[in-house]
Amino acid sequence: MELLEIHHLSKSFPGVKALDDVSLAVRSGEVHALCGENGAGKSTLMHILSGNLNPETGKIVFDGKELRLKGPLDAFRSGISIVHQHLSLTDTLSVAENIFANRQPVTRWGLIDFERLYRESSVLLERLQIDVDPKARVGALSAGQKQMIEIAKALAREPKLLILDEPTASVTDKEVTILFRIIRQLTTEGVSVIYISHRLNEIFEIADTITVLRDGVLQGTWPARDLTRDSLIRLMVGRNLQLQEFASHRGEEVLLEARNLSNGYIPALNLKLHKGEILGMAGLVGAGRTEIARLLFGADPPQQGELLLDQQPVEVTHPENAILNGIFYLPEDRKTQSLFPHLSIEETLFSARLTGKAMTGKVKRFRENAAAFVKKLRVATPDTAKKVAQLSGGNQQKVFLAKLLLGEPKVLIADEPTHGIDIGAKHDVYNLLRQLAAEGRGIILISSELPELLILCDRILVIRDKKIAGSLLRNEASEARILELAMGSN
Ligand SMILES: Nc1ncnc2c1ncn2[C@@H]1O[C@H](COP(=O)(O)OP(=O)(O)OP(=O)(O)O)[C@@H](O)[C@H]1O
Numbered sequence: 387m388e389l390l391e392i393h394h395l396s397k398s399f400p401g402v403k404a405l406d407d408v409s410l411a412v413r414s415g416e417v418h419a420l421c422g423e424n425g426a427g428k429s430t431l432m433h434i435l436s437g438n439l440n441p442e443t444g445k446i447v448f449d450g451k452e453l454r455l456k457g458p459l460d461a462f463r464s465g466i467s468i469v470h471q472h473l474s475l476t477d478t479l480s481v482a483e484n485i486f487a488n489r490q491p492v493t494r495w496g497l498i499d500f501e502r503l504y505r506e507s508s509v510l511l512e513r514l515q516i517d518v519d520p521k522a523r524v525g526a527l528s529a530g531q532k533q534m535i536e537i538a539k540a541l542a543r544e545p546k547l548l549i550l551d552e553p554t555a556s557v558t559d560k561e562v563t564i565l566f567r568i569i570r571q572l573t574t575e576g577v578s579v580i581y582i583s584h585r586l587n588e589i590f591e592i593a594d595t596i597t598v599l600r601d602g603v604l605q606g607t608w609p610a611r612d613l614t615r616d617s618l619i620r621l622m623v624g625r626n627l628q629l630q631e632f633a634s635h636r637g638e639e640v641l642l643e644a645r646n647l648s649n650g651y652i653p654a655l656n657l658k659l660h661k662g663e664i665l666g667m668a669g670l671v672g673a674g675r676t677e678i679a680r681l682l683f684g685a686d687p688p689q690q691g692e693l694l695l696d697q698q699p700v701e702v703t704h705p706e707n708a709i710l711n712g713i714f715y716l717p718e719d720r721k722t723q724s725l726f727p728h729l730s731i732e733e734t735l736f737s738a739r740l741t742g743k744a745m746t747g748k749v750k751r752f753r754e755n756a757a758a759f760v761k762k763l764r765v766a767t768p769d770t771a772k773k774v775a776q777l778s779g780g781n782q783q784k785v786f787l788a789k790l791l792l793g794e795p796k797v798l799i800a801d802e803p804t805h806g807i808d809i810g811a812k813h814d815v816y817n818l819l820r821q822l823a824a825e826g827r828g829i830i831l832i833s834s835e836l837p838e839l840l841i842l843c844d845r846i847l848v849i850r851d852k853k854i855a856g857s858l859l860r861n862e863a864s865e866a867r868i869l870e871l872a873m874g875s876n
């Protein structure tokens with residue numbers, strides 16, 4: 387039986403037709419994946435289903451009735467819950483207050499019934515196996531934990547249709563396993579799930595049905611078992627993908643060295659990054675990879691030990707020192723940490739170099755470079771005057787990466803640089819990282835996608851309990867070996 391039918395839906399924005407006469411149907415109790423490159427129109431479609439956007443033409447039938455949504459609250463009352471691509475939690479409130487935002491249980495005096503709020507939140511968190519105190523402030527949680535709270539919030543509403551737009555962009559394998567178990571449980575109860583992800587292995591693991599969009603146009607709907615990874619990629623991308631052959635650019639010279647570097651989080655870190663090297667960092671969630679990045683970048687500055695750049699000691703007590711020294715960091719949680727959504731693409735790219743060379747007569751070259759990166763990374767936009775906020779999620783990330791690269795880093799610490807980026811753009815990013823290495827820059831690549839580390843890295847450090855549990859050369863590394871070291875069962 388069909389729970390949701392979408393008929394001939396269209397939606398335009400200035401300069402783009404985000405959805406062009408799209409029709410599809412979602413059955414009760416199925417997991418329906420929506421695939422397509424960055425900017426294909428996936429989130430736009432979901433914004434329409436969740437009452438955040440109005441379509442120009444078309445009709446939606448939900449649960450046997452025509453759906454006319456006046457706003458998000460309307461959608462949620464009809465039984466549609468959405469987990470948006472970007473987090474919508476309030477950092478200053480507690481986990482429980484976020485889960486029950488705007489509809490907290492009240493006492494008979496009309497005050498928030500905190501006891502019930504915490505109790506009901508605990509039950510839900512336990513069901514989702516989320517090990518977080520309902521009283522904890524959301525601002526203090528990791529990106530992965532926040533994402534799981536967001537999912538708890540959507541489920542608290544007991545929806546008939548659950549929409550997950552890139553729910554795993556910042557969660558770990560363990561959290562993905564929990565999420566998939568929840569999804570399977572929900573579907574046996576007849577709940578339908580629309581699942582959006584750029585991780586194709588997830589799609590094939592969880593989806594019953596796959597719909598593909600390309601540039602706002604429906605390519606078709608198929609049972610998942612009728613598609614292969616390659617055929618799906620071809621439908622999404624419409625071109626062949628090519629990755630350059632691996633070639634090591636690792637030089638003899640040490641570019642960055644940490645000697646017993648430590649702060650309150652990381653004890654005695656020792657590592658060497660060579661010129662032209664891509665050094666991977668693998669590890670489970672909470673292993674301390676992001677903390678190491680923050681230590682090297684001066685975000686949580688070192689209290690002891692030494693950091694050497696080009697064999698000279700450097701004081702990195704603040705990100706500003708790091709940047710002035712050419713050490714750049716692309717954070718995991720891009721939305722909250724480094725995006726100014728109200729700026730245009732061009733303004734965002736320019737903010738990369740307010741202090742540096744670009745302002746002293748090299749504006750023209752900088753502008754050309756900026757345009758080149760936008761093109762190279764295939765940022766889907768009519769022009770660079772478009773506001774970053776109006777780009778699709780994946781395209782926002784590409785702008786970020788371009789911004790960092792324009793700063794001409796010596797050392798680039800990239801924390802999950804391809805999260806939320808489509809498969810075509812991933813290839814572009816891989817090629818770009820290799821090009822940076824070929825230019826003699828050093829790259830520290832933090833990634834939860836092991837195939838990505840194995841494709842790109844000269845060497846992989848496995849982090850466990852805030853320490854380096856092992857270092858694997860390219861030819862020694864395998865997924866199994868990395869996991870063994872990461873879990874401590876070697
Ligand atoms: N509010 C807006 N104003 C202007 N253009 C917009 C707006 N929202 C989306 N767009 C444009 O509509 C197109 C589709 O965007 P959408 O966010 O639906 O893509 P997506 O498939 O979700 O991509 P991603 O995988 O990157 O999240 C893009 O070209 C985007 O720039």
Ligand SMILES: [Mg+2]
Binds near residue numbers: 471551778
């Ligand atoms: Mg999107």
